[in-house]
Amino acid sequence: MDTENLRSFLEVAEHGSFTVAASRLNLAQSTVSARIRGLEEQLGRKLFLRDSDGVTLTPAGRQFLPHASTITRTWEQSRQDIAVPDGYDALLRLTAPAYLWDRITSPWISWMRERRPNVALRLEGSFPDLAVDQLAEGLLDICILYLPRPHPGIVYETLAVDQVVLVQHTAQVGPWTGNYILMDWGLEFRIEHDRAFAGMVKPAISAGLVFIGLQHVLSQKAAAYLPLSAVSAYIERGELRRVEDTPVFQRPIYLAYPANQASSDALAVALTGLRTLARDLSGAEGFAEGDRALSMAGAVAF
Secondary structure: OOHHHHHHHHHHHHHOOHHHHHHHHOOOHHHHHHHHHHHHHHHOOOOEEEEOOEEEEOHHHHHHHHHHHHHHHHHHHHHHHHOOOOOOOEEEEEEOOHHHHHHHHHHHHHHHHHHOOOEEEEEEOOOHHHHHHHHHHOOOOEEEEOOOOOOOOEEEEEEEEEEEEEEEEOOOOOOHHHOEEEEOOOHHHHHHHHHHOOOOOOOOEEEOOHHHHHHHHHHHOOEEEEEHHHHHHHHHOOOEEEOOOOOOEEEEEEEEEEHHHOOOHHHHHHHHHHHHHHHHHOOOOOEEOOOOOOOOOOEEEO
16 A cells, blocks of 8 residues: 555545645645545545535545554654664654754754764754644654644643744834734734734735744844844844834743653653753743743643
């Protein structure tokens, strides 16, 4: 059974749409349809019902869903296990926001090299939604992200809290609202932002990644709400300045990992290192105490 057919099946089942599944897989819709047909021929059962409201699973499709998920995860985990470099006992894969490199990721690498030199490390770049899927599929072991998305078997816990401040380029002409990029970090942030700036015209440009927002502010001489830890160096150099008399938001940073891997020695040491480094950040510039103003406290398994 082709695992690519299974991946297409899982995407269609999750999103209820061949079009959305094709977009997420970067495939033509006809290719996804052909894969589903091939899977249905192999199983001898129809897996989806198609109507004007979209696509839904048949009883056979619902019965097959957990098996498809298990087969896919097992295959991906096996493929990754084989990929462990020679001379090492295990491989750990982590993805984290790029701007946290100096504060968390780089010190964490030193932590792991000192305590588990037999464990190889792989640093990945990924969008938050994709990262959660990769965790579930066994392609990642640890993810540091802002927007936790409920997913069976994934544990989330609060790692740290960013202070998010309004900054503008020092060369920006006119009021900051005239060239402003909205950082879209989820419903809770949007509600707080709209409450603080009730009369503001909705910005024409928005972004969901700190790197994109920061680069836009620097290149376009614009303004944005960005983590203080990411912009403090630019403020010190005089490239950016904080906008006075504007609210400061607090944005939790979450640690995510698979619940069924929590007993792994390498993963346990890695998680302990990240928690320790995050505690050391409390009170550092740009970070607040981890137990203040959190939307999710402690560890939550979905």
